[in-house]
Amino acid sequence: MDGTALLTITVLAVFVGFEVVSKVSSTLHTPLMSGANAIHGIILVGAIIVAGQAADPWVLAVALLAVVLATANLVGGFVVTDRMLHMFHAKKDAARTVTGPKGGSK
Amino acid sequence: MSLLDPVWTSLLYLAAAVCFILALRGLSSPRTARRGNLVGALGALIAVASVFLSARLENIPWILAAMAVGSAVAAPVARRVKMTQMPQLVALFNGVGGGAAALVALLELGHAENAWVRVAIVFTLLVGAVSFAGSGVTFAKLQELMTTRPVVFPGLPVVMSLVLLAAVAAGAAVVLTGSLPLAVLLLVLGLASGILLVLPVGGADVPIVISLLNAFTGLAVAASGLVLGNVLLVVAGTLVGASGTILTRAMAAAMGRSVAGILFGAFRGGSTAGSTAVSQRPVRSSSPEDVAVLLGYAQRVIIVPGYGLAVAQGQHTAAELALALEARGIEVDFAIHPVAGRMPGHMNVLLAEANVPYESLKEMGEINPEFKTTDVALVVGANDVVNPAAKTSSGSPIYGMPILEVAEARQVVFLKRSMRPGFAGIENDLLYEPQTSLLFGDAKDSLAQVLGAVKAL
Numbered sequence: 001m002d003g004t005a006l007l008t009i010t011v012l013a014v015f016v017g018f019e020v021v022s023k024v025s026s027t028l029h030t031p032l033m034s035g036a037n038a039i040h041g042i043i044l045v046g047a048i049i050v051a052g053q054a055a056d057p058w059v060l061a062v063a064l065l066a067v068v069l070a071t072a073n074l075v076g077g078f079v080v081t082d083r084m085l086h087m088f089h090a091k092k093d094a095a096r097t098v099t100g101p102k103g104g105s106k
Numbered sequence: 107m108s109l110l111d112p113v114w115t116s117l118l119y120l121a122a123a124v125c126f127i128l129a130l131r132g133l134s135s136p137r138t139a140r141r142g143n144l145v146g147a148l149g150a151l152i153a154v155a156s157v158f159l160s161a162r163l164e165n166i167p168w169i170l171a172a173m174a175v176g177s178a179v180a181a182p183v184a185r186r187v188k189m190t191q192m193p194q195l196v197a198l199f200n201g202v203g204g205g206a207a208a209l210v211a212l213l214e215l216g217h218a219e220n221a222w223v224r225v226a227i228v229f230t231l232l233v234g235a236v237s238f239a240g241s242g243v244t245f246a247k248l249q250e251l252m253t254t255r256p257v258v259f260p261g262l263p264v265v266m267s268l269v270l271l272a273a274v275a276a277g278a279a280v281v282l283t284g285s286l287p288l289a290v291l292l293l294v295l296g297l298a299s300g301i302l303l304v305l306p307v308g309g310a311d312v313p314i315v316i317s318l319l320n321a322f323t324g325l326a327v328a329a330s331g332l333v334l335g336n337v338l339l340v341v342a343g344t345l346v347g348a349s350g351t352i353l354t355r356a357m358a359a360a361m362g363r364s365v366a367g368i369l370f371g372a373f374r375g376g377s378t379a380g381s382t383a384v385s386q387r388p389v390r391s392s393s394p395e396d397v398a399v400l401l402g403y404a405q406r407v408i409i410v411p412g413y414g415l416a417v418a419q420g421q422h423t424a425a426e427l428a429l430a431l432e433a434r435g436i437e438v439d440f441a442i443h444p445v446a447g448r449m450p451g452h453m454n455v456l457l458a459e460a461n462v463p464y465e466s467l468k469e470m471g472e473i474n475p476e477f478k479t480t481d482v483a484l485v486v487g488a489n490d491v492v493n494p495a496a497k498t499s500s501g502s503p504i505y506g507m508p509i510l511e512v513a514e515a516r517q518v519v520f521l522k523r524s525m526r527p528g529f530a531g532i533e534n535d536l537l538y539e540p541q542t543s544l545l546f547g548d549a550k551d552s553l554a555q556v557l558g559a560v561k562a563l
Contacts, residue, residue, distance in 0.1 A: 003222065006332060006340060013328075013341045017348025020130045027442070027469065029450035030192075032133045033353055035143050037200050037320050039126050040346045042150055043327045044173075045157045046210045046334050051172070052163030059213055060165060064172040066209035071176025073203035078147040079184035080195055085140040087189075087458040 031084045038077025044070035110160040118156035119338040125149025126342050130349060136464055153338055189459045190416055193448045194248035197316045200323050201241025207326040208234030208293060214333050215289050221281055226332040228277040231289060234326040235296025236303065237319045243304040244312050244319070248448070254312070257305040266302045269295055303369065311368045313449040314357045318365065321350025353450070360444035360508065389525070392543035394552065397484075397519050398559030400543075401427075404481035404517075406437045408473065410510055414487015414523060416447045416456055420550035424486060425460035427557045434560075439466050441473040441483075441510050443491040474511050483515035487522070487549040493534040504532065518542045521552045 021032065047070045051063035110118075126149050132142015163169070180199070187195045211230035218224045246252045273295040280288050307315050324346025331339025358365050401407055411424060428438045440462060446453035454467055468476075477483060485492055488510075496507040512518050513536050520537060522544055536542055545552050 006335070006337070009337060010328065010332075010340055010344050013344035014348045016127060017130075017345040018352060020127060020345070021134070021349035021352050027451050027454045027467065028133055028136060028139060029353060029356065029444075030452045030455055031139055031143070032130070032349070032451075033317055033320055033449065034192075034196050035129060035133050035146060036324070036346045036349050036353075037196055037203070038143075038150075039129065039146055039342050040203050040320075040324045040327045041199070042122075042126075042153055042339065042342045043203055043207045043210065043330060044150075045153050046327075046330050046336060046339055047206055048154070048157050048163070048169055049161055049334060049336070050210050050213045051165055051169050052161055054165060054213070060168065062209055063213055064168055066206040066213075067169055067172035068176040068179075069202040069209070070206035071173045072180035073199045073206065074150055075177045076180030076184040076195070076199045077203075078143060078150070079181050080187065080192060080199070081143045082140065082147075083185065084189070084192065084455050085143055087455060 031081055034077060034081040034084060038074060038081055041070055041072075041074025041077050044074050046070075110156065112160070115156055115160035116337070118152055118160075119336075122149040122153040122156075122338055123341040125152065126345055130345060188419075189456055190419055190448075191249070192455070193313060193316060193452065194245045196449075197241045197244045197248065197319070200316065200320050201238045201245065204234040204237025204241065204319070204323040204326055206234075207323065207330045208238060208296070210330050211326075211333055212286075212289055212293060214330075215280070215284060215286060218284060218333070223333055224281045224284055226329045227289070228280050228292065230326045230329040230333060231280075231292050232273060232277060232296045232299075233322050233329070235293050236300040237322040237326060239297040239300025240304045240315065240319045240322075241300075243301055244316050247304075247307075247312050254308070256308045262302070262306065266299070269298050269302060273299060307368060311363075313445075313452075314354060314363075314365065314368055316449070317350055317354040317357055318369075321347050321354060324348075324350050357445060357450045360450060363507075387538050389537055390540075390543045392519070392545050394545060394555035395559045396543070397545055397556050398563060400482050400517055400519060401431060401436070401484065401556070402434060402560050402563040404436055406476075406480045407431055407482045407484060408439050408441050408468075408477065408480050408512075408515065410441045410443070410446075410483060410485045410488050410492060410512055411453055411457065412443070412446050412486060412488020412491060413448065414521075414549045416453065416487070418487065418549035418551075420486065420548075420553050421456040421460040421462075423550055423553040423557060425457065425462045427553055427560065428462065428466070430557060430560050434563075439468050439473060439476070441470070441512075442467050443470055443488070443510050444508075446488065446491060470508060470510055477511050477514035480515040482517045482519060483512040485512060485518065485520045486553065489520075489522070489534055490532075492536065493532070494536055495532060495534070512536070513539070516541065520544045521549055521556075522546060523548060 047066035051067055054060035054063050125145050129142045129146030132138040208231050211227045215227055247254050276288050276292040304315055324343045328340050328343025331343055431438050442453050444450050490504055492510050492512045494513050496504045496509045518541055
């Protein structure tokens with residue numbers, strides 16, 4: 001893809017990014033930050049490409065380190081966001097029962 | 107092996123990008139938030155699957171093993187972390203993402219075809235390294251592995267300027283020569299600037315810095331997309347960069363500060379340093395039983411939870427107290443300041459975890475008119491967010507910050523650890539007003555004692 005096309009996409013993505021999050025209620029800022037954090041874990045795709053093209057063992061080692069870090073970002077990010085949001089949802093059925101110490105995970 | 111032709115790959119990347127946009131939009135409403143997050147995860151799955159199917163990859167067993175290691179480390183931690191410790195976990199995940207972006211850029215240096223690609227590489231290296239090291243420091247501060255106070259030393263601005271100048275010089279050299287040792291040097295300088303950038307930030311401002319570094323990582327990922335010519339990385343990274351910027355500004359605005367002020371305030375003599383000065387004016391201190399009587403015979407109570415409640419892990423006790431009061435026919439709401447807790451919206455998560463219904467969590471704009479008709483405002487571990495100085499004294503550092511107007515309530519009860527001012531380091535005149543009483547102690551212990559006394563009424 002040529003430079004101008006990439007630049008076009010970048011600029012449009014900036015506006016989409018501003019537009020999509022500008023209406024988020026402050027209640028959900030923490031899950032939003034955490035969700036956005038998970039999304040940039042998609043650097044995993046880049047790490048996989050680099051690791052897949054590595055010929056030199058040192059390059060492969062560094063690339064695999066990047067794969068480990070990126071996977072941690074991606075998987076951990078989505079899991080922790082889901083846990084947070086589960087709490088907003090769970091007590092709809094639980095109504096106002098203050099259950100034991102940690103509100104349980106199903 | 108290449109099972110998919112490039113057109114299909116592009117279409118799948120487009121699908122993943124749409125998933126990410128829908129994920130961010132879904133997160134904007136509590137009803138759709140969870141689904142939104144799952145859509146985001148689906149997008150990630152599509153993207154990872156298509157990269158395996160489309161690119162000519164070697165070392166696939168190694169890559170799969172590395173992914174297994176990353177998941178095996180991150181998933182259990184994410185599942186088990188206490189909700190109060192969640193901000194530092196987000197910081198940590200953010201940091202490793204930035205680190206991954208920097209490593210990818212470093213390895214791509216050998217393949218860079220022209221100077222523009224090297225510019226993108228330099229940007230990714232520097233920003234990714236700043237995000238990695240900065241997030242590490244925020245993690246250490248939140249986990250209290252180090253002091254949460256601003257760390258400043260004489261000559262810090264000079265050191266910082268020298269490091270940044272060196273980074274700019276190294277970056278320019280890398281763009282011109284493509285030299286790998288210089289790129290490694292740039293990486294080290296990036297790590298140093300990340301540390302120096304976050305060290306002088308006070309504990310209370312750390313959440314804003316996490317949000318800022320989150321945006322940084324997004325930008326680093328976008329730049330790495332430019333390096334690899336990968337549209338998905340460009341779109342996803344830019345989305346996060348843009349949303350992170352908005353969030354950071356919203357957080358800073360809610361605290362009545364500027365992002366530049368937070369980052370560079372300590373260099374100029376520090377407004378976040380906090381103060382330990384204790385005023386000699388008299389206050390009305392009260393016993394758990396007195397507070398229980400006030401609450402138990404009120405008709406309307408608003409609980410204002412703050413940072414102190416989160417630190418003391420008192421959210422479950424607060425929820426129980428609300429339940430006990432409601433059992434007596436008292437109307438109870440929680441007033442949530444946008445920056446209560448350690449991150450914006452953090453208090454909502456903590457209270458949701460303690461099974462407080464979403465409907466009784468009221469946002470500032472919604473609850474402020476109701477303080478006038480409230481019998482008791484119970485302020486638990488909050489201070490600056492209820493300080494009337496933000497409205498009345500134009501010289502105050504928090505002047506202009508929106509506050510919860512608890513001063514309008516007939517009675518105000520503060521559960522506080524001590525008379526020490528909040529992180530803004532200024533006195534709260536409300537503490538000395540006639541309608542105010544104070545119960546000193548750890549927020550959780552105080553709440554438990556009040557709860558016991560309410561039950562005994």
